[in-house]
Amino acid sequence: MRMRRNINTSIDDVRCCLSKHLMLNMMDRKDVLISSDFYTEGPLFNASGELFVTNLLGKKILKYQGDGRFTEWGTCTSPNGQFIAADRTHYVCNSLAGSVERFDAEGNHLETYFQGLVEGYQVECPNDLWVGEQGVYFTDSVRKTGAIVFIPKHGQAQLIARNLDYPNGIVYDEKVNCLYVAESFKNRIIKVNLNQPDHPVSTLLELPTHPSLDETKNLPDGLFLENNTWLWIAHYGMGQYHRYHLNTGQLESFDSQITLCSNICVSPETIVLTGGEGEPGPGKVRIIQRERGSAVSDLNISKLSLGTVALGLPYVVFDQENANSESSAEGLIVQARRMGISSFDTAREYGTAESLLGHVIETGQLEDATIISKFKWTNEACFDFEKALAESIQSVEESLNELKLKKLPICLFHMVSSFDISAVKEVLPRVFEHLKGKGLIETAGVSVDHPLEIKHFLDNDIYQAFQIPINILDHRLTSTSFWQDLIKRKKIIFVRSIYLKGLLMQDPEKLTGSLQLATPYLRQLKDLADKAHMSVSQMCFSYIRDLEGVSSVLIGPDKEEQLLENIALLDGPKIPKAIFDKIMPLFLQIPEDLLTPRLWKI
Known part of the structure:
Protein backbone atom coordinates (compact mmCIF):
# COMPACT_ATOMS: atom_id res chain seq x y z
CA MET A 1 0.00 0.00 0.00
CA GLU A 291 -15.84 -17.78 -11.16
CA ARG A 292 -16.48 -20.92 -9.19
CA GLY A 293 -13.71 -22.71 -11.07
CA SER A 294 -11.31 -19.98 -10.05
CA ALA A 295 -12.29 -20.08 -6.40
CA VAL A 296 -12.00 -23.85 -6.30
CA SER A 297 -8.58 -23.61 -7.90
CA ASP A 298 -7.42 -21.02 -5.38
CA LEU A 299 -8.49 -23.27 -2.52
CA ASN A 300 -6.89 -26.15 -4.41
CA ILE A 301 -10.06 -28.21 -4.45
CA SER A 302 -9.92 -30.99 -7.00
CA LYS A 303 -12.95 -32.34 -8.82
CA LEU A 304 -12.49 -35.50 -6.76
CA SER A 305 -12.12 -35.17 -2.98
CA LEU A 306 -10.92 -38.06 -0.86
CA GLY A 307 -13.19 -38.84 2.07
CA THR A 308 -11.33 -40.48 4.95
CA VAL A 309 -14.11 -41.90 7.11
CA ALA A 310 -13.50 -45.41 5.75
CA LEU A 311 -9.79 -45.06 6.56
CA GLY A 312 -10.40 -44.13 10.17
CA LEU A 313 -13.44 -46.25 11.01
CA PRO A 314 -15.09 -49.48 9.90
CA TYR A 315 -17.59 -47.83 7.56
CA VAL A 316 -19.23 -50.30 5.23
CA VAL A 317 -22.75 -51.49 4.58
CA PHE A 318 -22.47 -54.04 1.79
CA ASP A 319 -18.70 -54.73 1.77
CA GLN A 320 -17.73 -56.80 4.79
CA GLU A 321 -13.95 -56.89 4.28
CA ASN A 322 -11.73 -55.44 6.99
CA ALA A 323 -10.41 -51.91 6.76
CA ASN A 324 -6.81 -51.17 5.82
CA SER A 325 -3.91 -51.03 8.22
CA GLU A 326 -2.63 -47.60 9.23
CA SER A 327 0.36 -47.81 6.88
CA SER A 328 -1.74 -48.79 3.88
CA ALA A 329 -4.30 -46.08 4.71
CA GLU A 330 -1.56 -43.46 4.74
CA GLY A 331 -0.23 -44.92 1.50
CA LEU A 332 -3.66 -44.50 -0.08
CA ILE A 333 -3.71 -40.82 0.95
CA VAL A 334 -0.27 -40.25 -0.55
CA GLN A 335 -1.24 -42.05 -3.75
CA ALA A 336 -4.42 -39.97 -4.06
CA ARG A 337 -2.40 -36.76 -3.80
CA ARG A 338 0.13 -37.96 -6.38
CA MET A 339 -2.73 -38.75 -8.75
CA GLY A 340 -4.08 -35.21 -8.57
CA ILE A 341 -6.53 -35.27 -5.66
CA SER A 342 -5.85 -32.13 -3.63
CA SER A 343 -8.83 -31.95 -1.26
CA PHE A 344 -9.27 -34.30 1.70
CA ASP A 345 -12.37 -34.57 3.85
CA THR A 346 -12.25 -35.68 7.48
CA ALA A 347 -13.85 -35.01 10.90
CA ARG A 348 -13.29 -35.44 14.61
CA GLU A 349 -15.77 -38.33 14.57
CA TYR A 350 -13.87 -40.30 11.91
CA GLY A 351 -11.78 -42.31 14.33
CA THR A 352 -8.09 -42.14 13.41
CA ALA A 353 -8.66 -40.35 10.10
CA GLU A 354 -7.40 -36.92 11.21
CA SER A 355 -4.34 -38.51 12.77
CA LEU A 356 -3.60 -40.39 9.53
CA LEU A 357 -3.82 -37.19 7.53
CA GLY A 358 -1.64 -35.41 10.10
CA HIS A 359 1.09 -38.03 9.73
CA VAL A 360 1.12 -37.54 5.96
CA ILE A 361 1.03 -33.74 6.30
CA GLU A 362 4.10 -33.91 8.57
CA THR A 363 6.03 -35.69 5.83
CA GLY A 364 5.34 -32.84 3.39
CA GLN A 365 3.48 -35.09 0.96
CA LEU A 366 0.23 -33.10 1.13
CA GLU A 367 1.79 -29.81 0.12
CA ASP A 368 -0.89 -27.37 -1.11
CA ALA A 369 -3.72 -29.76 -0.22
CA THR A 370 -7.00 -28.39 1.10
CA ILE A 371 -8.16 -30.12 4.27
CA ILE A 372 -11.85 -30.09 5.16
CA SER A 373 -12.81 -31.07 8.69
CA LYS A 374 -15.98 -30.83 10.78
CA PHE A 375 -17.20 -30.25 14.29
CA LYS A 376 -20.46 -31.03 16.02
CA TRP A 377 -22.16 -29.88 19.23
CA THR A 378 -24.15 -31.57 21.91
CA ASN A 379 -27.88 -30.88 21.66
CA GLU A 380 -27.68 -28.59 24.70
CA ALA A 381 -25.14 -26.36 22.97
CA CYS A 382 -27.71 -25.40 20.32
CA PHE A 383 -29.42 -23.24 22.94
CA ASP A 384 -26.32 -21.94 24.75
CA PHE A 385 -23.87 -19.80 22.77
CA GLU A 386 -21.05 -20.01 25.32
CA LYS A 387 -21.32 -23.79 25.46
CA ALA A 388 -21.49 -24.03 21.67
CA LEU A 389 -18.43 -21.79 21.33
CA ALA A 390 -16.44 -23.75 23.90
CA GLU A 391 -17.31 -27.09 22.28
CA SER A 392 -16.50 -25.73 18.82
CA ILE A 393 -13.14 -24.26 19.81
CA GLN A 394 -12.16 -27.47 21.60
CA SER A 395 -13.13 -29.61 18.62
CA VAL A 396 -11.38 -27.42 16.04
CA GLU A 397 -8.23 -27.12 18.15
CA GLU A 398 -8.16 -30.89 18.58
CA SER A 399 -8.54 -31.27 14.82
CA LEU A 400 -5.69 -28.85 14.18
CA ASN A 401 -3.50 -30.72 16.64
CA GLU A 402 -4.19 -34.08 14.97
CA LEU A 403 -3.83 -32.63 11.46
CA LYS A 404 -0.62 -30.75 12.30
CA LEU A 405 -2.14 -27.54 10.94
CA LYS A 406 -2.37 -24.02 12.32
CA LYS A 407 -5.58 -23.18 10.46
CA LEU A 408 -8.30 -25.25 8.82
CA PRO A 409 -8.74 -24.27 5.15
CA ILE A 410 -12.40 -25.35 5.28
CA CYS A 411 -14.34 -26.00 8.48
CA LEU A 412 -17.86 -27.41 8.34
CA PHE A 413 -20.48 -27.65 11.04
CA HIS A 414 -21.92 -31.17 11.12
CA MET A 415 -25.66 -30.54 11.08
CA VAL A 416 -27.86 -33.19 12.69
CA SER A 417 -31.50 -33.37 11.66
CA SER A 418 -32.64 -33.70 15.28
CA PHE A 419 -31.10 -30.30 16.17
CA ASP A 420 -33.43 -27.33 16.58
CA ILE A 421 -32.76 -25.47 13.33
CA SER A 422 -33.90 -22.09 14.67
CA ALA A 423 -31.43 -22.36 17.54
CA VAL A 424 -28.62 -23.43 15.22
CA LYS A 425 -29.30 -20.49 12.87
CA GLU A 426 -29.01 -18.10 15.79
CA VAL A 427 -25.84 -19.51 17.36
CA LEU A 428 -23.75 -20.91 14.50
CA PRO A 429 -22.86 -17.66 12.65
CA ARG A 430 -21.52 -16.16 15.88
CA VAL A 431 -19.47 -19.29 16.53
CA PHE A 432 -17.94 -19.13 13.06
CA GLU A 433 -17.15 -15.43 13.47
CA HIS A 434 -15.18 -16.27 16.61
CA LEU A 435 -13.39 -19.20 14.96
CA LYS A 436 -12.37 -16.97 12.05
CA GLY A 437 -11.45 -14.12 14.38
CA LYS A 438 -9.15 -16.41 16.35
CA GLY A 439 -7.47 -17.49 13.12
CA LEU A 440 -8.50 -21.13 13.55
CA ILE A 441 -10.36 -21.49 10.24
CA GLU A 442 -10.30 -19.96 6.77
CA THR A 443 -13.63 -20.87 5.16
CA ALA A 444 -16.84 -21.77 7.01
CA GLY A 445 -19.71 -23.97 5.95
CA VAL A 446 -22.18 -26.71 6.83
CA SER A 447 -22.36 -30.44 6.19
CA VAL A 448 -26.07 -31.17 6.08
CA ASP A 449 -27.81 -34.38 7.09
CA HIS A 450 -30.86 -33.84 4.89
CA PRO A 451 -30.39 -32.01 1.55
CA LEU A 452 -33.20 -29.54 2.17
CA GLU A 453 -31.54 -28.28 5.36
CA ILE A 454 -29.52 -26.13 2.96
CA LYS A 455 -32.37 -23.63 2.75
CA HIS A 456 -31.74 -22.53 6.33
CA PHE A 457 -28.15 -21.46 5.62
CA LEU A 458 -28.33 -19.81 2.20
CA ASP A 459 -28.96 -16.25 3.31
CA ASN A 460 -25.87 -15.85 5.52
CA ASP A 461 -22.68 -15.09 3.59
CA ILE A 462 -20.48 -16.50 6.34
CA TYR A 463 -21.29 -19.95 4.91
CA GLN A 464 -19.21 -20.43 1.76
CA ALA A 465 -19.00 -24.23 1.57
CA PHE A 466 -21.53 -27.04 1.85
CA GLN A 467 -21.37 -30.80 1.87
CA ILE A 468 -24.59 -32.42 0.68
CA PRO A 469 -25.78 -36.01 0.10
CA ILE A 470 -26.96 -36.26 -3.51
CA ASN A 471 -27.15 -39.16 -5.93
CA ILE A 472 -28.81 -40.05 -9.22
CA LEU A 473 -31.99 -41.17 -7.40
CA ASP A 474 -32.10 -38.25 -4.95
CA HIS A 475 -33.58 -35.03 -6.34
CA ARG A 476 -34.98 -33.60 -3.12
CA LEU A 477 -32.70 -30.57 -3.41
CA THR A 478 -31.73 -30.38 -7.08
CA SER A 479 -35.38 -30.13 -8.16
CA THR A 480 -35.92 -26.99 -6.04
CA SER A 481 -35.08 -23.30 -6.32
CA PHE A 482 -32.70 -23.71 -3.36
CA TRP A 483 -30.27 -25.57 -5.61
CA GLN A 484 -30.39 -22.79 -8.17
CA ASP A 485 -29.80 -20.29 -5.37
CA LEU A 486 -26.70 -22.23 -4.30
CA ILE A 487 -25.38 -22.03 -7.85
CA LYS A 488 -26.21 -18.35 -8.19
CA ARG A 489 -24.40 -17.56 -4.95
CA LYS A 490 -21.36 -19.52 -6.19
CA LYS A 491 -21.00 -21.63 -3.07
CA ILE A 492 -18.43 -24.41 -2.86
CA ILE A 493 -20.46 -27.62 -3.12
CA PHE A 494 -19.09 -31.00 -2.10
CA VAL A 495 -21.38 -33.91 -2.97
CA ARG A 496 -21.16 -37.10 -0.91
CA SER A 497 -22.99 -40.45 -0.97
CA ILE A 498 -23.15 -40.55 -4.76
CA TYR A 499 -23.67 -44.34 -4.64
CA LEU A 500 -26.10 -44.12 -1.69
CA LYS A 501 -23.81 -46.08 0.62
CA GLY A 502 -23.26 -48.65 -2.14
CA LEU A 503 -26.95 -49.44 -2.64
CA LEU A 504 -26.92 -48.27 -6.27
CA MET A 505 -24.25 -50.86 -7.11
CA GLN A 506 -26.25 -53.82 -5.74
CA ASP A 507 -28.05 -56.53 -7.69
CA PRO A 508 -31.71 -55.46 -7.48
CA GLU A 509 -32.79 -59.10 -7.27
CA LYS A 510 -30.77 -59.79 -4.12
CA LEU A 511 -31.90 -56.99 -1.84
CA THR A 512 -33.36 -57.80 1.55
CA GLY A 513 -35.49 -56.10 4.19
CA SER A 514 -36.68 -52.56 3.56
CA LEU A 515 -34.18 -52.23 0.71
CA GLN A 516 -36.39 -54.40 -1.49
CA LEU A 517 -38.25 -51.14 -2.05
CA ALA A 518 -35.29 -50.11 -4.25
CA THR A 519 -35.66 -53.04 -6.66
CA PRO A 520 -37.75 -51.31 -9.37
CA TYR A 521 -35.61 -48.16 -9.25
CA LEU A 522 -32.37 -50.10 -9.62
CA ARG A 523 -33.85 -51.98 -12.58
CA GLN A 524 -34.74 -48.65 -14.21
CA LEU A 525 -31.25 -47.34 -13.48
CA LYS A 526 -29.67 -50.39 -15.10
CA ASP A 527 -31.92 -49.96 -18.14
CA LEU A 528 -30.83 -46.31 -18.53
CA ALA A 529 -27.17 -47.27 -18.19
CA ASP A 530 -27.55 -49.93 -20.88
CA LYS A 531 -29.16 -47.43 -23.23
CA ALA A 532 -26.29 -45.01 -22.58
CA HIS A 533 -23.76 -47.79 -23.20
CA MET A 534 -22.11 -47.31 -19.83
CA SER A 535 -21.87 -49.10 -16.50
CA VAL A 536 -24.20 -48.23 -13.63
CA SER A 537 -21.22 -46.90 -11.67
CA GLN A 538 -20.23 -44.63 -14.57
CA MET A 539 -23.79 -43.36 -14.93
CA CYS A 540 -24.06 -42.59 -11.20
CA PHE A 541 -20.70 -40.83 -11.24
CA SER A 542 -21.18 -38.91 -14.48
CA TYR A 543 -24.57 -37.63 -13.37
CA ILE A 544 -23.13 -35.95 -10.26
CA ARG A 545 -19.87 -34.92 -11.91
CA ASP A 546 -21.72 -33.04 -14.65
CA LEU A 547 -24.44 -31.58 -12.45
CA GLU A 548 -24.30 -27.79 -12.61
CA GLY A 549 -22.85 -26.24 -9.48
CA VAL A 550 -20.94 -29.25 -8.14
CA SER A 551 -17.42 -28.23 -7.11
CA SER A 552 -16.12 -31.62 -6.03
CA VAL A 553 -17.33 -35.22 -5.80
CA LEU A 554 -16.49 -36.89 -2.49
CA ILE A 555 -15.31 -40.47 -2.75
CA GLY A 556 -14.50 -42.85 0.10
CA PRO A 557 -12.24 -45.67 -1.08
CA ASP A 558 -10.35 -47.77 1.43
CA LYS A 559 -8.48 -49.80 -1.19
CA GLU A 560 -6.19 -48.86 -4.04
CA GLU A 561 -8.38 -50.47 -6.68
CA GLN A 562 -11.38 -48.43 -5.53
CA LEU A 563 -9.33 -45.23 -5.78
CA LEU A 564 -8.19 -46.12 -9.29
CA GLU A 565 -11.74 -46.99 -10.33
CA ASN A 566 -13.03 -43.59 -9.19
CA ILE A 567 -10.24 -41.75 -10.96
CA ALA A 568 -11.08 -43.65 -14.13
CA LEU A 569 -14.75 -42.70 -13.73
CA LEU A 570 -13.73 -39.03 -13.53
CA ASP A 571 -12.48 -39.29 -17.11
CA GLY A 572 -15.50 -41.28 -18.26
CA PRO A 573 -18.08 -40.17 -20.81
CA LYS A 574 -20.98 -37.81 -20.34
CA ILE A 575 -24.50 -39.18 -20.18
CA PRO A 576 -26.23 -38.51 -23.52
CA LYS A 577 -28.46 -35.47 -23.13
CA ALA A 578 -31.63 -37.31 -24.12
CA ILE A 579 -31.06 -39.79 -21.30
CA PHE A 580 -29.74 -37.19 -18.82
CA ASP A 581 -32.95 -35.19 -19.18
CA LYS A 582 -35.07 -38.24 -18.29
CA ILE A 583 -33.33 -38.95 -15.00
CA MET A 584 -34.89 -36.37 -12.69
CA PRO A 585 -38.52 -36.89 -13.83
CA LEU A 586 -38.08 -40.65 -13.61
CA PHE A 587 -36.74 -40.65 -10.03
CA LEU A 588 -38.46 -37.59 -8.59
CA GLN A 589 -40.73 -39.50 -6.21
CA ILE A 590 -38.28 -41.85 -4.46
CA PRO A 591 -39.50 -42.64 -0.91
CA GLU A 592 -37.69 -40.82 1.89
CA ASP A 593 -37.05 -44.07 3.77
CA LEU A 594 -35.03 -45.35 0.84
CA LEU A 595 -32.92 -42.19 0.51
CA THR A 596 -32.03 -42.11 4.23
CA PRO A 597 -29.58 -44.90 5.17
CA ARG A 598 -30.19 -44.61 8.91
CA LEU A 599 -33.79 -45.69 8.28
CA TRP A 600 -32.81 -48.85 6.42
CA LYS A 601 -33.68 -52.24 7.87
CA ILE A 602 -31.55 -54.75 6.01
Missing part, protein backbone atom coordinates in the same frame (compact mmCIF):
# COMPACT_ATOMS: atom_id res chain seq x y z
CA ARG A 2 1.53 3.27 -0.95
CA MET A 3 1.02 6.96 -0.72
CA ARG A 4 2.81 9.61 -2.73
CA ARG A 5 4.80 12.05 -0.59
CA ASN A 6 4.81 14.90 -3.13
CA ILE A 7 1.17 15.99 -3.13
CA ASN A 8 0.97 19.79 -3.20
CA THR A 9 -2.82 20.17 -3.30
CA SER A 10 -4.27 20.68 0.17
CA ILE A 11 -6.87 18.29 1.49
CA ASP A 12 -9.34 21.13 2.01
CA ASP A 13 -8.94 22.34 -1.61
CA VAL A 14 -9.62 18.86 -2.90
CA ARG A 15 -12.61 18.49 -0.59
CA CYS A 16 -14.16 21.66 -2.03
CA CYS A 17 -13.65 20.55 -5.61
CA LEU A 18 -15.02 17.02 -5.37
CA SER A 19 -18.35 15.66 -4.19
CA LYS A 20 -18.48 13.58 -1.03
CA HIS A 21 -20.31 10.60 -2.42
CA LEU A 22 -19.25 7.43 -4.17
CA MET A 23 -20.88 6.77 -7.52
CA LEU A 24 -21.41 3.51 -9.41
CA ASN A 25 -19.89 3.68 -12.89
CA MET A 26 -20.36 0.18 -14.18
CA MET A 27 -21.85 -2.92 -12.68
CA ASP A 28 -22.83 -6.32 -13.96
CA ARG A 29 -23.29 -9.69 -12.39
CA LYS A 30 -19.58 -10.44 -12.13
CA ASP A 31 -17.69 -7.15 -11.97
CA VAL A 32 -18.37 -3.87 -10.20
CA LEU A 33 -16.23 -0.76 -10.80
CA ILE A 34 -16.95 2.05 -8.37
CA SER A 35 -15.70 5.63 -8.63
CA SER A 36 -14.88 7.70 -5.55
CA ASP A 37 -13.74 11.22 -4.86
CA PHE A 38 -10.44 10.08 -3.42
CA TYR A 39 -7.81 7.48 -4.24
CA THR A 40 -8.62 4.31 -2.27
CA GLU A 41 -6.54 1.87 -0.25
CA GLY A 42 -6.64 -0.80 2.44
CA PRO A 43 -9.35 -3.28 1.30
CA LEU A 44 -10.20 -6.10 3.68
CA PHE A 45 -13.06 -8.31 4.82
CA ASN A 46 -14.09 -8.94 8.40
CA ALA A 47 -15.09 -12.39 9.67
CA SER A 48 -18.67 -11.81 8.52
CA GLY A 49 -17.61 -11.00 4.97
CA GLU A 50 -18.18 -7.23 5.22
CA LEU A 51 -15.84 -5.17 3.05
CA PHE A 52 -13.91 -2.09 4.22
CA VAL A 53 -11.61 0.29 2.33
CA THR A 54 -9.81 3.52 3.20
CA ASN A 55 -9.66 6.69 1.11
CA LEU A 56 -6.45 8.37 2.29
CA LEU A 57 -6.96 12.10 1.72
CA GLY A 58 -10.70 11.68 2.14
CA LYS A 59 -10.01 11.04 5.84
CA LYS A 60 -12.43 8.12 5.98
CA ILE A 61 -12.63 4.40 6.51
CA LEU A 62 -15.53 3.16 4.41
CA LYS A 63 -17.83 0.15 4.64
CA TYR A 64 -19.39 -1.40 1.56
CA GLN A 65 -23.19 -1.51 1.59
CA GLY A 66 -23.69 -3.30 -1.73
CA ASP A 67 -25.08 -1.95 -5.00
CA GLY A 68 -21.99 0.18 -5.52
CA ARG A 69 -22.41 2.15 -2.27
CA PHE A 70 -19.89 2.82 0.49
CA THR A 71 -20.71 4.66 3.71
CA GLU A 72 -18.50 6.24 6.34
CA TRP A 73 -17.49 3.79 9.08
CA GLY A 74 -14.70 5.71 10.82
CA THR A 75 -12.54 8.82 10.40
CA CYS A 76 -8.78 9.29 10.44
CA THR A 77 -6.34 11.94 9.19
CA SER A 78 -4.95 9.83 6.34
CA PRO A 79 -6.05 6.18 6.63
CA ASN A 80 -4.02 3.74 4.55
CA GLY A 81 -3.45 0.03 5.23
CA GLN A 82 -5.68 -1.61 7.82
CA PHE A 83 -6.00 -4.96 9.58
CA ILE A 84 -8.76 -6.50 11.70
CA ALA A 85 -7.41 -8.32 14.76
CA ALA A 86 -8.92 -11.42 16.40
CA ASP A 87 -10.75 -9.19 18.92
CA ARG A 88 -12.45 -7.41 15.94
CA THR A 89 -10.59 -4.12 16.47
CA HIS A 90 -9.24 -2.32 13.38
CA TYR A 91 -5.61 -1.25 13.26
CA VAL A 92 -5.11 1.52 10.69
CA CYS A 93 -1.93 3.13 9.34
CA ASN A 94 -2.35 6.90 9.60
CA SER A 95 0.30 7.73 7.03
CA LEU A 96 0.66 11.53 7.11
CA ALA A 97 0.49 11.58 10.92
CA GLY A 98 3.22 8.95 11.18
CA SER A 99 1.07 6.80 13.47
CA VAL A 100 -0.92 3.61 13.83
CA GLU A 101 -4.47 4.06 15.12
CA ARG A 102 -6.86 1.57 16.68
CA PHE A 103 -10.67 1.50 16.30
CA ASP A 104 -13.35 -0.67 17.86
CA ALA A 105 -15.65 -2.92 15.79
CA GLU A 106 -18.17 -0.08 15.36
CA GLY A 107 -15.67 2.44 13.99
CA ASN A 108 -15.04 4.42 17.18
CA HIS A 109 -11.45 5.59 17.69
CA LEU A 110 -9.86 3.90 20.69
CA GLU A 111 -6.25 5.10 20.76
CA THR A 112 -3.11 6.07 18.91
CA TYR A 113 -1.43 2.70 19.13
CA PHE A 114 2.01 3.90 18.02
CA GLN A 115 3.78 7.11 17.03
CA GLY A 116 7.39 8.23 17.33
CA LEU A 117 10.84 6.66 17.55
CA VAL A 118 11.98 3.03 17.34
CA GLU A 119 15.56 2.41 18.37
CA GLY A 120 16.37 6.02 17.45
CA TYR A 121 14.62 5.72 14.07
CA GLN A 122 11.84 8.25 13.42
CA VAL A 123 8.77 6.62 11.89
CA GLU A 124 7.47 8.89 9.10
CA CYS A 125 4.85 7.14 6.99
CA PRO A 126 3.26 3.90 8.25
CA ASN A 127 1.80 2.30 5.15
CA ASP A 128 0.60 -1.26 5.71
CA LEU A 129 0.47 -3.65 8.63
CA TRP A 130 -0.19 -7.17 9.85
CA VAL A 131 -1.54 -8.01 13.30
CA GLY A 132 -1.23 -11.37 15.04
CA GLU A 133 -0.97 -12.92 18.47
CA GLN A 134 2.69 -11.92 18.72
CA GLY A 135 2.08 -8.25 17.96
CA VAL A 136 1.97 -5.75 15.08
CA TYR A 137 4.29 -5.51 12.07
CA PHE A 138 4.13 -2.43 9.86
CA THR A 139 6.07 -0.83 7.01
CA ASP A 140 7.39 2.73 7.06
CA SER A 141 7.38 3.91 3.45
CA VAL A 142 10.43 6.10 2.93
CA ARG A 143 12.80 6.19 -0.06
CA LYS A 144 16.15 4.44 0.50
CA THR A 145 15.92 4.33 4.33
CA GLY A 146 12.51 2.77 4.88
CA ALA A 147 11.94 0.21 7.63
CA ILE A 148 9.84 -2.64 8.95
CA VAL A 149 8.75 -2.15 12.56
CA PHE A 150 7.56 -4.74 15.07
CA ILE A 151 5.52 -3.80 18.15
CA PRO A 152 5.29 -6.87 20.42
CA LYS A 153 2.36 -7.29 22.75
CA HIS A 154 4.80 -7.05 25.61
CA GLY A 155 8.04 -5.11 25.31
CA GLN A 156 9.58 -2.35 23.27
CA ALA A 157 9.09 -1.67 19.57
CA GLN A 158 11.85 -3.09 17.37
CA LEU A 159 13.28 -2.51 13.91
CA ILE A 160 13.04 -5.73 11.89
CA ALA A 161 14.69 -4.36 8.74
CA ARG A 162 16.14 -1.01 7.64
CA ASN A 163 17.40 0.82 4.57
CA LEU A 164 14.66 -0.51 2.31
CA ASP A 165 13.61 1.50 -0.72
CA TYR A 166 9.97 2.26 0.08
CA PRO A 167 8.71 -0.88 1.87
CA ASN A 168 5.01 -1.15 1.21
CA GLY A 169 2.50 -4.05 1.42
CA ILE A 170 3.21 -6.62 4.12
CA VAL A 171 1.85 -10.09 4.97
CA TYR A 172 2.92 -12.84 7.37
CA ASP A 173 3.37 -16.49 6.37
CA GLU A 174 2.77 -18.64 9.44
CA LYS A 175 3.98 -21.82 7.71
CA VAL A 176 7.57 -20.61 7.51
CA ASN A 177 7.48 -17.74 10.04
CA CYS A 178 8.44 -14.99 7.64
CA LEU A 179 7.19 -11.70 6.26
CA TYR A 180 6.66 -10.92 2.59
CA VAL A 181 7.05 -7.22 1.82
CA ALA A 182 6.73 -5.22 -1.38
CA GLU A 183 9.85 -3.06 -1.82
CA SER A 184 8.32 -0.62 -4.26
CA PHE A 185 11.30 1.13 -5.84
CA LYS A 186 13.23 -2.13 -6.20
CA ASN A 187 10.22 -3.63 -8.01
CA ARG A 188 10.47 -6.80 -5.97
CA ILE A 189 8.92 -8.80 -3.17
CA ILE A 190 11.31 -9.53 -0.32
CA LYS A 191 11.20 -12.29 2.27
CA VAL A 192 12.12 -11.44 5.86
CA ASN A 193 13.15 -14.51 7.87
CA LEU A 194 11.86 -14.19 11.44
CA ASN A 195 13.47 -17.44 12.58
CA GLN A 196 16.90 -15.84 12.89
CA PRO A 197 17.77 -13.01 15.30
CA ASP A 198 19.10 -10.70 12.57
CA HIS A 199 16.01 -11.23 10.36
CA PRO A 200 17.86 -11.71 7.06
CA VAL A 201 16.21 -10.25 3.97
CA SER A 202 16.21 -12.05 0.63
CA THR A 203 14.50 -11.55 -2.72
CA LEU A 204 11.42 -13.72 -3.12
CA LEU A 205 10.32 -12.43 -6.52
CA GLU A 206 11.48 -9.93 -9.14
CA LEU A 207 8.38 -8.48 -10.79
CA PRO A 208 7.72 -7.62 -14.46
CA THR A 209 9.18 -4.26 -15.50
CA HIS A 210 7.43 -1.51 -17.44
CA PRO A 211 8.78 -1.25 -21.03
CA SER A 212 9.66 2.42 -20.49
CA LEU A 213 12.12 1.43 -17.70
CA ASP A 214 10.65 4.32 -15.69
CA GLU A 215 10.83 3.07 -12.09
CA THR A 216 7.69 5.00 -11.13
CA LYS A 217 5.73 2.85 -13.58
CA ASN A 218 6.60 -0.30 -11.61
CA LEU A 219 6.09 0.03 -7.83
CA PRO A 220 4.54 -3.11 -6.31
CA ASP A 221 2.12 -2.08 -3.62
CA GLY A 222 -0.41 -3.99 -1.50
CA LEU A 223 -0.16 -7.74 -0.83
CA PHE A 224 -2.56 -10.47 0.20
CA LEU A 225 -1.66 -14.04 1.19
CA GLU A 226 -4.31 -16.64 0.40
CA ASN A 227 -4.20 -20.01 2.16
CA ASN A 228 -0.43 -19.65 2.69
CA THR A 229 -0.09 -20.63 -0.97
CA TRP A 230 -0.95 -17.76 -3.31
CA LEU A 231 0.63 -14.35 -2.84
CA TRP A 232 -1.50 -11.66 -4.51
CA ILE A 233 0.27 -8.44 -5.53
CA ALA A 234 -1.13 -5.05 -6.56
CA HIS A 235 1.32 -3.52 -9.09
CA TYR A 236 0.67 0.20 -8.72
CA GLY A 237 2.54 1.71 -11.66
CA MET A 238 1.77 -1.17 -14.02
CA GLY A 239 -1.98 -1.03 -13.38
CA GLN A 240 -1.90 -4.79 -12.91
CA TYR A 241 -2.35 -7.37 -10.24
CA HIS A 242 -0.54 -10.69 -9.99
CA ARG A 243 -0.76 -13.91 -8.08
CA TYR A 244 2.35 -15.91 -7.28
CA HIS A 245 2.39 -19.55 -6.16
CA LEU A 246 4.84 -19.77 -3.28
CA ASN A 247 5.71 -23.41 -3.92
CA THR A 248 5.78 -23.72 -7.70
CA GLY A 249 6.96 -20.19 -8.56
CA GLN A 250 4.07 -19.76 -11.02
CA LEU A 251 3.26 -16.08 -11.67
CA GLU A 252 0.00 -14.99 -13.29
CA SER A 253 -0.74 -11.38 -14.27
CA PHE A 254 -4.05 -9.59 -14.84
CA ASP A 255 -5.24 -6.16 -15.96
CA SER A 256 -6.67 -4.33 -12.96
CA GLN A 257 -8.66 -1.79 -15.07
CA ILE A 258 -7.38 0.80 -12.56
CA THR A 259 -4.61 3.15 -13.73
CA LEU A 260 -2.88 3.09 -10.33
CA CYS A 261 -3.69 -0.19 -8.59
CA SER A 262 -2.89 0.31 -4.93
CA ASN A 263 -4.04 -2.80 -3.10
CA ILE A 264 -5.84 -6.13 -3.18
CA CYS A 265 -7.73 -8.52 -0.96
CA VAL A 266 -9.45 -11.76 -1.87
CA SER A 267 -11.99 -14.19 -0.47
CA PRO A 268 -13.19 -17.50 -1.92
CA GLU A 269 -15.86 -15.53 -3.78
CA THR A 270 -14.39 -12.11 -4.46
CA ILE A 271 -11.31 -10.15 -5.55
CA VAL A 272 -11.25 -6.50 -4.45
CA LEU A 273 -8.86 -3.98 -6.02
CA THR A 274 -8.34 -0.38 -4.89
CA GLY A 275 -6.51 2.65 -6.29
CA GLY A 276 -7.50 5.35 -8.73
CA GLU A 277 -6.70 7.47 -11.73
CA GLY A 278 -4.30 9.60 -9.70
CA GLU A 279 -3.53 10.89 -6.23
CA PRO A 280 -5.37 12.46 -4.47
CA GLY A 281 -8.11 11.26 -6.81
CA PRO A 282 -10.37 10.28 -8.33
CA GLY A 283 -10.36 6.82 -6.82
CA LYS A 284 -11.61 3.41 -7.89
CA VAL A 285 -12.74 0.21 -6.22
CA ARG A 286 -13.15 -2.85 -8.40
CA ILE A 287 -15.07 -5.82 -7.02
CA ILE A 288 -14.72 -9.00 -9.06
CA GLN A 289 -16.93 -12.01 -8.43
CA ARG A 290 -14.65 -14.97 -8.94
